[in-house]
Amino acid sequence: MSTEKNIPVAKGHWLLGSLLEMNKDVLGFIGEQRKLLGYIFYVDVLAFKVLVIIRPDYIRHVLQENNKNYVKSFSYEVLKLFLGNGLLTSEGDFWRKQRRLAQPAFHKEKLVEITKQMSLSSEKLAAKLETVKQQQKEIDITEYMNEVTLDIVAAALFSSNVSDKMEIIRNSLTVANEFAISRIKKPIGWPLWMPVPSxxxxxxxxxELDNIIYSFIESRRNEKEKPNDLLSMLMDAVDEETGERMSNLQLRDECMTIFLAGHETTSLALSWFWMLMDEHPEEENKLREELKTVLNGRTPEFADIPKLKYTKQLIEETMRLYPPAWTIGRKSLQADEIDGYKVSPEQNMMLMTYQVHRHPDYWSEPDKFMPERFSDENAKHIKKFAYFPFGGGPRLCIGNSFAMMEMQLVIATLAQRFKFRRTETHEIIKDALVTMRPKDGIKMRIE
Ligand code: HEM
Known part of the structure; x- marks a missing residue:
């Protein structure tokens, strides 16, 4: 065993620790501390010590090599209020069983059917944007990306019979999301049982969301011809070991999880993508050339996806600079040691995706947008866990292929018709909450 090394602590206020700095600009603060303290350090937040890790092999240790010793950290408790015990928030044997049941629904070949819906929803959005363009209106691109990704995930889950419920779904998800964010920002708030307005x-x-989801589950149980969507696949999945299927409650939790995890992150990645395209006309022209060669104006479909190589590189580079999941939270169960650093039991930690993605040790000119980093040749040289927008190890995002296909199809449809240009010149502030969002949206006009 190697000799024990000392883990430095970020200097902070005697009582608050670094609470104020973390709340004000967590990415900037951790970036500064990285320069001072290195790859691994503690940050005090009130009475808690959070371990911050910014090194690929250490992150690999936590997410993969010794993953059994790490569970999701306290920040997932807030999500649990809403998602219940779904794939994102559950642990141990229960999670393993659910993952086994859900995994086949996300295999690439199973997604062929869903890509049709992705193209359809993208076309629907394009028609809407055409009208906006004629009216010369300024838009917040994040709202439109949210709409299309929600449309896609709703259809992927419940097929086409969801359009009349979209308004309620959208409003309820917004309320729930804002509630989660406010509780993360102000951990000492009203207890949940108090009948205050929030x-x-x-x-x-x-x-409202429960009612909708349960009504889908009930009516699906009575249908003879089941549509080929995620809900059918989850309902039909039988556990090989026990012969059991999911209960209604379990189906509800998984649907809610896929709903939330399946649209928020993708919508943010797409929004950052359009901002970057506005900033990088040369890369945008290359994108258009690829779309012209592969599609020549037609709607993209499943078979086109492997041919949209440059589009994929652009998306990957967008998620390097703007990873929607900017950190991954874990808590240790037993004591552990990482490269000579002692980890206590019950230690909360932040694995810093954002900082690793922009670390000069692993990326040349780390802040520069350079999609060629992800060409087939160059990608071979990327260190393991230097790039992990979808997490890693057994808890790797189950929807990663879904998300990549979706983004390629939405981009290919829209970029063939529109250019989005920012109407403001100030740098967009990154609001790192549950996910990393552009504060105040991204205002654009359509050309
Ligand atoms: C750009 C888009 C996306 C990003 C950046 C993203 C990122 C992530 C990350 C980092 C995790 C791991 C969290 C952890 O280890 O604590 C995760 C898990 C998960 N994601 Fe995604 N995700 C995306 C899209 C999707 C989509 C489209 C779906 C579903 C349709 C989805 C469903 C899930 C689920 C269910 C989990 C939990 C998996 C498990 O623990 O077994 N995600 N995602």
């Missing part, structure tokens, strides 16, 4: 609104939104 709690009541949150519960009402939850009830």
């Amino acid at each position: 709690n009541l609104n949150f519960r009402k939104a939850g009830r």
Whole structure:
């Protein structure tokens, strides 16, 4: 065993620790501390010590090599209020069983059917944007990306019979999301049982979504011809070991999880993508050339996806600079040691995707947008876990192929018709909450 090394602590206020700095600009603060303290350090937040890790092999240790010793950290508790015990928030044997049941639904060949819906939703959005363009209106691109990704994931889950419910779904998800964010920002708030407006609104939104999801599950049980969507696949999945299927409650939790995890992150990646395209006209022209060669104006489909190579590189580079999941939280179960650093039991930690993705040790000119980093040849030289927008190890994002295909199809449809140009010149502030969002959206006009 190697000799024990000392883990430095970020200097902070005697009582608050670095709470104020973390709340004000967590990415900037951790970036500064990285320069001072290196790959691994503690940050005090009130009475808690959070271990911050910014090194690929250490992250690999936590997510992969010794993953059994690490569970999701306290920040996932807030998500649990809404998602219940779904794939994102559950642990141990229960999670393993659920993952086994859900995994086949996300295999690439199973997604062929869903890519049709992805193209359809993209076309629907394109028609809407055409009208906006004629009206010369300024738009917030994040709202439109949110709409299309929500449309896609709803259809992927429940097929086409969801369009009349979209308004309620959208509103309820927004309320729930804002509630989660406010609780993460202000951990000392009203207890959940208090009938204050924020709690009541949150519960009402939850009830409305529950009603919709349960009604889909009930009516699906009675249908003879089941559509080929995620809900059918989850309902049909039988556990090989026990012969059991999922209960209604379990189906509800998984649907809610896929709903939320399946659109928010993708919508943010797409939004950052359009901002980068506005900033990099040369790369945008190359994108258009690829689309012209592969599609020549037609709607993209499943078979086109492997040919849209440069489009994929652009998306990968977008998620390097702007990873929607900017950090991954874990907590140790037993004591552990990482490269001579002692990890205590019950230690909360932040694996810093954003900082690793921009670390000069692993990337040349780390802040520069350079999609050629992800060409077939160059990608071979990327260190393992120097790039992990979808996490890694057994808890790797189950929807990663879904998301990549979706983004390629949405981009290929829209970029063939429109250019989005920012109407403001100031640098967009990155708001790192549950996910990394552009603060105040991204205002654009359509050309
Ligand atoms: C750009 C898009 C996306 C990004 C950046 C992303 C990122 C992530 C990350 C980092 C994790 C791991 C979290 C952890 O280890 O604590 C994760 C898990 C998960 N994601 Fe995604 N995701 C995306 C799209 C999707 C989509 C489209 C779906 C579903 C349709 C989805 C469903 C899930 C689920 C269910 C989990 C939990 C998996 C498990 O623990 O077994 N995600 N995602």
